Amino acid sequence: MNMNGKTVLITGSTDGVGRYVASELAKQGAHVLLHGRDKARAKTLIEEITARGHEAPSFYQADLSSLAGARQLADAVKADHKKLDVFVSNAGIGSQNNGPQRQESADGHELRFAVNYLSGFLLAYLLLPLIKAAAPSRIVNVASLGQHPIDFDDVMITKNYSGSRAYAQSKLSQIMFTIDLASELKDAGVTVNSLHPATYMNTTMVRAGGITPMSTVEQGGAAILHLVQGDDVANKSGLFFNGMNEMKANAQAYDAGARRRLRELSLRLTGLPG
């Protein structure tokens, strides 16, 4: 896809791999909608992009640890734009950000499930009219190889909590949502794919986990950009990629009953109509 003039929203683009992808797309002439919580980090990135002679991105500040934050972001984007060519749902927290203890979102949901999955679910639906209006258009969900099946008796992980389980559950939830949304949008000219960008990129999330980085944001960013604009994936949808290559996700992703339960729960928690 030629990105010149295309409008792209990348959540979590004030840091890490999202920041890299935003910068690369601005270089290609896209109108980039940056998102994050930190105005100062966004300002630095905007200055870097404009100093290279590219169009200044717009910045949308929103905290996705509350559903109200996701709604506020969608409202702000909708107020400014009628079409969205690409939505990259990338914002996330790792297994250890802010410590190893269980945390909750403003709405009382387990925090990783809320930030990494539920806010992206809500945003995708709220932005869908804009994404459909831009068809052929794409949604890219930045998930992970770290995947843990959902225990539907304890989705908020009140028992046997671990940060890595919470993170991996949220990432599998994104993949399960990708499959369902792709099928819902199969005649709308909108593709939806998810991916593991790269293993242990050198980002804040990885460093916060005390992990020694094994790859770069350039490597993970290339995999995200592949799904954003690759011609070879223009007609592929509902798939999970490991880097550049299609791959099977955790078995629960292919359990239609589990996906239905997740979908029903997500609609209920976000207050979206069924």
Ligand SMILES: NC(=O)c1ccc[n+]([C@@H]2O[C@H](COP(=O)([O-])OP(=O)(O)OC[C@H]3O[C@@H](n4cnc5c(N)ncnc54)[C@H](OP(=O)(O)O)[C@@H]3O)[C@@H](O)[C@H]2O)c1
């Ligand atoms: N790093 C890896 O090796 C790796 C591997 C597999 C998958 N991933 C996935 O890649 C994506 C990006 O990760 P990264 O490694 O680039 O992480 P990162 O450097 O920590 O960046 C995370 C981004 O998400 C934003 N964010 C975090 N919490 C938020 C909240 N409550 N509300 C709004 N924005 C929030 C951050 O905004 P602020 O600037 O405001 O903090 C930042 O822009 C994540 O979905 C992650 O799960 C990463």
